[in-house]
Amino acid sequence: MRPLIEPILLAVALTNFAVLGTSRMTACVRMLAMQGALLGVLSIAVERPLSVHSIALGAGTVAVKALGLPWFLRWAMREAAVRREVEPVIGYMASLLLGALVVGVSFAVASRLPGMVPGQGGSAPGGLLVPIALATLLSGLLVLITRSKAITQVVGYLMLENGIYLFGLTLVGRISFLVEIGVLLDVFVAVFIMGIVVFHINREFDSISAENLVELREA
Amino acid sequence: MPERATPVLALILTLLLAPLVPGVAARTRAVLTGRRGSPIWQLYADLWKLFRRGIVYARVTTIPFRLVPVVALAAIVAASLLVPLDGRTSVFAFPGDVVAFVYTLALARFVLVLGALDTGSSFEGMGASREVTFAALVEFALFLCFAALSVVTHQLSLSGMAGVTLADRWMTAAPALSLVAAGLFILLLAECSRSPVDDPTTHLELTMIHEVMILDHSGPDLGVILYASAVRLSVLAALLGRIAWPVAKLAPALRLAALVAALVLVGVLVGIVEASMARLKLAKVPLYIAGGAALSAFGLVLLLR
Numbered sequence: 363m364r365p366l367i368e369p370i371l372l373a374v375a376l377t378n379f380a381v382l383g384t385s386r387m388t389a390c391v392r393m394l395a396m397q398g399a400l401l402g403v404l405s406i407a408v409e410r411p412l413s414v415h416s417i418a419l420g421a422g423t424v425a426v427k428a429l430g431l432p433w434f435l436r437w438a439m440r441e442a443a444v445r446r447e448v449e450p451v452i453g454y455m456a457s458l459l460l461g462a463l464v465v466g467v468s469f470a471v472a473s474r475l476p477g478m479v480p481g482q483g484g485s486a487p488g489g490l491l492v493p494i495a496l497a498t499l500l501s502g503l504l505v506l507i508t509r510s511k512a513i514t515q516v517v518g519y520l521m522l523e524n525g526i527y528l529f530g531l532t533l534v535g536r537i538s539f540l541v542e543i544g545v546l547l548d549v550f551v552a553v554f555i556m557g558i559v560v561f562h563i564n565r566e567f568d569s570i571s572a573e574n575l576v577e578l579r580e581a
Numbered sequence: 582m583p584e585r586a587t588p589v590l591a592l593i594l595t596l597l598l599a600p601l602v603p604g605v606a607a608r609t610r611a612v613l614t615g616r617r618g619s620p621i622w623q624l625y626a627d628l629w630k631l632f633r634r635g636i637v638y639a640r641v642t643t644i645p646f647r648l649v650p651v652v653a654l655a656a657i658v659a660a661s662l663l664v665p666l667d668g669r670t671s672v673f674a675f676p677g678d679v680v681a682f683v684y685t686l687a688l689a690r691f692v693l694v695l696g697a698l699d700t701g702s703s704f705e706g707m708g709a710s711r712e713v714t715f716a717a718l719v720e721f722a723l724f725l726c727f728a729a730l731s732v733v734t735h736q737l738s739l740s741g742m743a744g745v746t747l748a749d750r751w752m753t754a755a756p757a758l759s760l761v762a763a764g765l766f767i768l769l770l771a772e773c774s775r776s777p778v779d780d781p782t783t784h785l786e787l788t789m790i791h792e793v794m795i796l797d798h799s800g801p802d803l804g805v806i807l808y809a810s811a812v813r814l815s816v817l818a819a820l821l822g823r824i825a826w827p828v829a830k831l832a833p834a835l836r837l838a839a840l841v842a843a844l845v846l847v848g849v850l851v852g853i854v855e856a857s858m859a860r861l862k863l864a865k866v867p868l869y870i871a872g873g874a875a876l877s878a879f880g881l882v883l884l885l886r
Contacts (some may be wrong), residue, residue, distance in 0.1 A: 372756050372883075379875050383868060458871045463879040469882050489886075 398427025499525025591667035609852025631804030650697035708793030767873030818847035
């Protein structure tokens with residue numbers, strides 16, 4: 363399984379680019395689902411002796427990140443009847459280039475992180491795991507702050523969380539199984555709440571632009 | 582076959598087979614969209630037809646317009662001298678010839694634009710403006726690609742970059758190199774005005790980019806320009822082939838076979854892309870090129886690590 367790790371991590375980084383560069387929400391969600399599936403496979407691949415623990419973790423990840431959450435986002439999209447992110451704060455071209463910059467910065471930062479000795483834990487495959495985790499985290503942050511529609515923001519949040527998950531994989535075997543499952547559950551609940559919020563924003567304003575929420579007034 | 586002769590042989594082979602590449606692309610597209618399509622040697626027939634015709638020059642055109650075909654073809658052939666077409670060495674090589682390669686290709690584009698502006702037609706001016714806009718973006722992305730190759734091989738000439746060292750580095754840096762190759766393919770489509778950036782078969786002047794610039798050329802002039810764009814496509818296809826699959830260590834005859842295979846395969850790939858996706862809106866093209874740039878930049882970052 364070891365030689366699989368590097369291509370999978372690269373594919374994760376490519377899905378980041380795809381989310382940053384596309385205006386269609388369905389494509390965004392599809393890319394997110396693919397990223398979730400890749401993370402699931404990855405969490406099985408990093409563990410050298412295959413254990414029940416890692417297989418369960420991988421299966422849980424795929425179930426939540428690649429099937430559950432995307433299904434839920436698609437539901438929210440159908441309810442709110444939105445297909446496209448119309449006016450992002452930063453254009454797609456600029457966010458794609460920023461995404462490339464973010465990858466560069468992550469590689470520069472990751473090589474300087476203390477305690478990330480190559481060969482230790484899951485960071486072994488050429489030290490690619492930590493920089494890609496940082497890049498995913500930062501790309502998620504970028505999507506979260508530059509898109510105006512609530513659903514794309516949720517996608518950004520989930521990418522950010524995927525980055526954290528990747529980071530957690532460096533410690534696989536040391537973090538207990540229950541903690542990981544707890545995190546998955548947390549995220550699931552958070553997105554569930556966000557979905558409901560999206561639904562209500564949509565019903566209140568007939569659109570899901572989060573920019574409608576800047577004004578505070580009494581009902 | 583003597584080792585010294587293969588670069589020249591490869592160059593002759595490329596120049597002879599160049600019109601085949603657009604033909605293969607068109608045929609692939611036709612087959613995939615359920616039509617029979619024209620034979621793959623269609624461009625040879627077109628060229629033969631055009632070369633027997635007379636030339637008509639518009640009264641408003643001046644000398645730059647007449648120079649276009651000659652300079653464009655000369656520039657593109659000069660650029661192809663720098664490419665290791667046979668997979669190991671080029672006819673000419675010197676440190677930094679990448680820059681010469683990119684800018685001799687740009688020279689060909691520049692005279693095409695000059696000729697288009699010389700006619701004073703508003704359509705041609707529009708096409709020229711689009712062509713230059715996209716070319717400026719492609720240039721930057723192309724240099725990112727070459728920077729990555731130069732980092733991985735520690736060479737500054739094209740024949741060094743796509744030569745013997747690259748074959749060894751594919752063993753250790755395969756993921757990054759495949760990113761660079763994918764980026765180069767995206768840029769090749771943009772550089773050669775193929776779908777999804779431009780549609781070579783469109784008949785509507787408003788949507789054309791490259792085709793609209795050569796509307797006023799006729800007869801042998803048009804033939805030479807069509808041939809020059811076919812050579813540009815073939816040379817880039819051969820370069821992409823050598824980067825995606827370095828064959829420097831094989832016997833000379835096998836390397837020439839690999840050259841033909843690269844030309845045909847890239848033709849088929851271009852045809853598949855043309856059959857499977859519509860051309861992009863003009864406003865989306867920069868994003869497409871930025872995608873190619875992002876892939877190469879990512880490859881570069883991986884190699885610099």
